[in-house]
Amino acid sequence: MLLTGDLGYTVLEPFAQQFPQRFYNVGVAEQNMVGVATGLAEAGYIPFVYSIATFASLRAYEFIRNGPMWQRLRVRIVGIGGGFEYGTLGLTHYALEDVGLFRLQPEMTVLVPVDGGQVATMLRKTWDKPGPIYYRLSKRDLPLIEELAGKFTLGKAEMLRRGKDILGITMGTMARQTLAMADRLAASGISVGVMAVASLAPAPLGQLKRELEKVGIAFTLEAHYKIGGLGTLVAEIVADNDLPCLLWRCGVEDHRGIHLGDEPYLLKQHQLTEARMIKKLVTMVKEGKKRW
Secondary structure (H helix, E strand, C coil): CEEECCCCCCCCHHHHHHCHHHEEECCCCHHHHHHHHHHHHHCCCCCEEEEEHHHHHHHCHHHHHHHHHCCCCCCEEEEECCECCCHHHCHHHCECCHHHHHHCCCCCEEECCCCHHHHHHHHHHHCCCCCCEEEEECCCCCCCCCCCCCCCCCCCCEEEECCCCEEEEECCCHHHHHHHHHHHHHCCCCCEEEEECCEEECCCHHHHHHHHCCCCEEEEEEEEECCCCHHHHHHHHHHHCCCCCEEEEEEECCCCCCCCCCHHHHHHHCCCCHHHHHHHHHHHHHHHHHHC
């Protein structure tokens, strides 16, 4: 079943036309949408609820927690446009805390694919998995990442590139920027490994630990608050295992005072640009060698 909160025009019509008995537009009522989906899941269906990421996560959060999460029902929350992808529509559309919110719920699977190829693989492997799932999807149709080749395994990360000086850990569409930074740093003689984490819960804890043990410096890059998401996950692993790794979390610090703009503009305002981060990483390599 597919449910929408009065969104997805030009995208959902083909499904609605082909499967009219399996499509419901519940209107601008995200809490009710999750309530309906909870009932459908209890009756044996697998409902996918579709909305912009902030609406899918924040507006219906208590209903998700008390319904599919606590009852371990197969409801799939599809959040479109993570980070600043809907930046021109302002604060109400900034999806900066959705991953952190769902990581808090112990029964929730949290998945953030890198590109469309990984989305397809991920969906085929998880659509009928027990319990609720949050899919954080990009609204953009971006070129596929060749190094990934659509690979996905639940509870695992994908190494897009090996490196010996720095490990860059990223999620979602920020993987492209991380790879571009690795290319530029390689030209400066700094070898950067790139790991894409699409499965935030269950998380690849052992795999991350092993890769972090190999380097003295690591950074995370995400279109999310630096608190609660990927950066926090990696910081937990470093702290819990007492790893001698210098970690820099690159994410959004504070949105106040910056009201709206397209995604490149907002990333620049939050200092999430390649030039700024490369400069910082070069400094960390120089200082890190002295420290470690």
